Amino acid sequence: MKGDNKAVIVLAGMIGAGKSTYTKFISEALGSEAFYESVDDNRILENFYENPERWAFSLQIYFLNTRFRSIKAAFKHENNVLDRSIYEDALFTRINYEEGNMSDAEMETYLDLLDNMMEELDSMPKKSPDLLIYLRGxxxxxxxxxxxxxxxxxxxxxxxxxxxxxxxxxxxxxSWFNAYDKSATLIIDINQYDLEKLEDAEKVLNMVTEKLEAVRNEHSVG
Known part of the structure; x- marks a missing residue:
């Protein structure tokens, strides 16, 4: 992908939805760079599952920091696929707050930090992804x-x-997806498509490329 074919694509979806698998598939098919959220390097994640009340705030700050770093790099490179983005981060934090794993003060601190980070993204030459793909199942x-x-x-x-x-x-x-308004979106039903099947993989790739083409046409008209 060169020149006008550059695109920043972010994946969204539940834990276990297949975001890393889709990221690898789409980035290889489009010839772009893949950004993965590392699980092996995350020393907090397993602790969170063992004791969410103790580790939820630390985990969300860790994720917010790593996702912020990734999205800044992605916006500068402008030709990539991210398996998770900063845009979903507040959803996970709110769920932890509602589950009683975070205090009011921790939630307020997180939201203040998120607002500061989003303001910095708004000041960058590229302010948002070209496409968000929601893996729904x-x-x-x-x-x-x-x-x-x-x-x-x-x-x-x-x-x-x-x-x-x-x-x-x-x-x-x-509800989170319906409120998302940073970019064009595409829903892929993971109940229906299996990337291990060639026919399904081809259908998914066609869906992505057709949506990107529509986005580019809309931008060129605009």
Missing amino acids: SLDTVLNRIEKRGRSFEQIEDNSGLLDYYTHLHSQYD
Whole structure:
């Protein structure tokens, strides 16, 4: 992808929705750079699953910082795919607040920091992604994928509190997406498409390229 074909694409969706898989597939197909959110380097994540009340605020600050760094780099490079963006971060924080894992003071501190970061993004030459792709699927599909990828700390077996957290988060995702207004959007139904199937992969790629073309045409007219 060169010249006018450059695009910043961000993926959104539940834990286990397949964002990293889609990021790899789309970035390779479009010849762009992939930005991944590292789990292995995150020393707080597993602690959060073991004790969310103790670690929720620290985890959200960690994510906010890493996602802010990634989106700034992506806006400068202008030809990439991110497997998670700063735009979803407030949703996870609000769910943790509603679950009682964060105090009022922690929530206020987080929101103040987020506002400062978003103001800095607004001052950059490129202010938003070209496209956000929402990987939407049923809770059962997401839970099956979480089980399949096998990270021990993410499993709901013998952990009813974690299942409640996933259920709460999943119930709010459509509302978050409907309120998102930073860029054009595309919904991919992960119940319907499986990237391991060639036919489905081709359909997904066609959906993405057609949407990008529509976005470029709209910008050129504007």
